[in-house]
Amino acid sequence: MNTLALGLDRTMLELKMYFRERDQVFFSFLFPILLLALFATVFGPQFEGEPGGITAGSYFLPGMISAGILLTSFQTMALTVTTERDDGTLRRLRATPMPPVAYFLGKVGLVAVTALAQLVLLLLVARTVFDVSLPTEASRWLTFGWVYVLGVFGGTVLGVAYSSLATSSRSAGAAVIGPVIVLQFISGVYFAFRDIPTWLQQLASFFPLKWVAQGMRSVFYPGVLASDEMAGSWEHGRTALVLAAWAIAGLVLCVTTFRWTKRGSV
Amino acid sequence: MTPAITVRGLRKTYGDLAAVDGIDLDIEPGECFALLGPNGAGKSTTVEILEGFRVRDAGEVSVLGTDPANADRAWRDRIGIVLQSCAGLDLLTPREALRSAAKVYRKPRDVEEVIAATGLSEKADDRVAKLSGGQRRRLDVALGILGRPDLLFLDEPTTGFDPKARRDFWTLIDSLAAEGTTILLTTHYLEEAEALADRVGVIAAGRLLALDTPQALGGRASQEAVVGWEENGTRHTLTTATPTAQVSALAARLGPEVPGLTIGRPTLEDVYLGLIAPHLTVTEENS
Numbered sequence: 001m002n003t004l005a006l007g008l009d010r011t012m013l014e015l016k017m018y019f020r021e022r023d024q025v026f027f028s029f030l031f032p033i034l035l036l037a038l039f040a041t042v043f044g045p046q047f048e049g050e051p052g053g054i055t056a057g058s059y060f061l062p063g064m065i066s067a068g069i070l071l072t073s074f075q076t077m078a079l080t081v082t083t084e085r086d087d088g089t090l091r092r093l094r095a096t097p098m099p100p101v102a103y104f105l106g107k108v109g110l111v112a113v114t115a116l117a118q119l120v121l122l123l124l125v126a127r128t129v130f131d132v133s134l135p136t137e138a139s140r141w142l143t144f145g146w147v148y149v150l151g152v153f154g155g156t157v158l159g160v161a162y163s164s165l166a167t168s169s170r171s172a173g174a175a176v177i178g179p180v181i182v183l184q185f186i187s188g189v190y191f192a193f194r195d196i197p198t199w200l201q202q203l204a205s206f207f208p209l210k211w212v213a214q215g216m217r218s219v220f221y222p223g224v225l226a227s228d229e230m231a232g233s234w235e236h237g238r239t240a241l242v243l244a245a246w247a248i249a250g251l252v253l254c255v256t257t258f259r260w261t262k263r264g265s266v
Numbered sequence: 267m268t269p270a271i272t273v274r275g276l277r278k279t280y281g282d283l284a285a286v287d288g289i290d291l292d293i294e295p296g297e298c299f300a301l302l303g304p305n306g307a308g309k310s311t312t313v314e315i316l317e318g319f320r321v322r323d324a325g326e327v328s329v330l331g332t333d334p335a336n337a338d339r340a341w342r343d344r345i346g347i348v349l350q351s352c353a354g355l356d357l358l359t360p361r362e363a364l365r366s367a368a369k370v371y372r373k374p375r376d377v378e379e380v381i382a383a384t385g386l387s388e389k390a391d392d393r394v395a396k397l398s399g400g401q402r403r404r405l406d407v408a409l410g411i412l413g414r415p416d417l418l419f420l421d422e423p424t425t426g427f428d429p430k431a432r433r434d435f436w437t438l439i440d441s442l443a444a445e446g447t448t449i450l451l452t453t454h455y456l457e458e459a460e461a462l463a464d465r466v467g468v469i470a471a472g473r474l475l476a477l478d479t480p481q482a483l484g485g486r487a488s489q490e491a492v493v494g495w496e497e498n499g500t501r502h503t504l505t506t507a508t509p510t511a512q513v514s515a516l517a518a519r520l521g522p523e524v525p526g527l528t529i530g531r532p533t534l535e536d537v538y539l540g541l542i543a544p545h546l547t548v549t550e551e552n553s
Contacts, residue, residue: 005369016357016358087353089354091349094319096367
């Protein structure tokens with residue numbers, strides 16, 4: 001079989017394992033959808049009469065899409081690759097004639113399918129249950145496209161690179177989930193970025209999640225709300241630059257630090 | 267015929283410790299070779315260098331005509347490795363894991379045949395997480411032989427097996443050997459080495475201490491035997507270099523069936539323990 005076909009087979013296998021792991025399905029796949037439903041319901045009354053007619057559902061949607069990207073790409077990759085290296089899965093695969101690229105294609109396929117399925121569910125719930133009006137302009141969807149692709153790609157390669165830091169799968173849980181939660185809180189995923197202290201905003205600006213969330217707000221929020229951002233505008237150029245830089249750095253790190261065996265075993 | 271495995275002057279050090287300290291070895295095609303040695307003797311390091319998982323510090327290594335440090339896909343297609351655990355498959359069934367694994371080989375065995383041969387037919391559609399230790403081990407073996415390897419590495423394959431499962435496993439390995447598969451086995455079970463191996467090598471402190479057939483290892487065949495029998499209600503034993511002559515003499519004296527007759531030679535375990543005894547203190551200090 002050629003590498004592409006093997007990559008497809010690995011994708012099917014990865015998907016099977018992903019959806020058989022209940023924790024995984026709940027904490028990375030369903031979590032943002034449940035949070036959107038929860039926030040839109042609980043905070044619904046507070047948004048009545050907001051400027052621009054924004055509802056709780058449309059207010060939280062960009063953040064939940066951003067959280068979903070972080071969870072399905074970065075968190076899933078960092079956790080599964082660390083576990084697979086620690087328990088000898090990678091070593092077992094390395095002992096077979098499977099081309100290494102097929103393994104990575106399987107991971108990319110897993111992230112692509114789960115991230116897209118999650119996005120479709122999020123938009124569907126937002127549109128049908130919470131009556132969020134989705135953008136109709138092509139330019140907004142174009143922005144959505146590049147922010148989404150850069151976000152998912154960056155999250156995936158950075159997740160694989162991050163897995164090289166964790167020494168065992170026991171420490172990986174804390175080492176991955178801790179930063180992921182903190183990053184979500186300081187990047188304006190769960191509540192308004194404008195309410196975060198300036199120094200935390202500046203700290204968050206070093207990481208890609210803040211830029212993904214800002215990009216997503218620019219797609220789903222009315223234009224007037226751009227004045228709430230740090231720079232008073234959506235900063236599309238800077239967003240593209242930061243996300244591309246992280247994606248390239250992640251890819252380089254991923255390629256240079258990837259190991260098939262545990263540290264200290266060569 | 268060129269050997270399946272050639273090792274010359276192999277060395278591997280960790281800091282000050284020489285884990286492998288100059289090993290020479292030839293393993294012929296079709297041979298079943300068992301590597302014995304206490305934990306920390308350099309056994310695993312040697313095998314992992316041969317498998318291409320570790321980098322050596324010195325020496326020459328050729329496995330199926332290739333240096334495993336430069337192993338490519340074609341080489342891996344001819345190698346089967348049964349590692350010490352089949353982790354990471356818990357969420358799949360044996361049939362799913364094997365079907366997917368079979369796709370990477372050029373001429374894989376039939377998945378259903380492998381399932382039957384490894385005795386996994388009844389568990390083929392259960393989650394691997396639900397299999398017993400012995401059944402998981404058989405899945406490891408199934409994954410190792412799936413690609414119809416010319417050379418199979420077996421790392422302590424029957425640890426935790428019950429005696430019946432171990433016998434079944436030996437039959438499976440015998441059938442692979444009969445097909446001409448070269449096998450390199452590491453084990454802690456001396457009777458396993460004796461049942462399966464054409465030759466055994468004993469490693470301790472990074473050196474090969476002895477290398478011979480299980481029957482002749484450490485001069486075992488030529489060592490004195492112990493003859494035991496019962497006479498006038500008491501048990502007698504006699505250590506002798508000529509046990510056959512002793513038995514003839516006993517038969518002449520006590521009748522054609524000598525009561526309670528036993529003839530013992532040192533077991534492989536006796537020989538093995540004798541060989542590694544001088545190195546045990548060294549190994550313990552290092553571990």
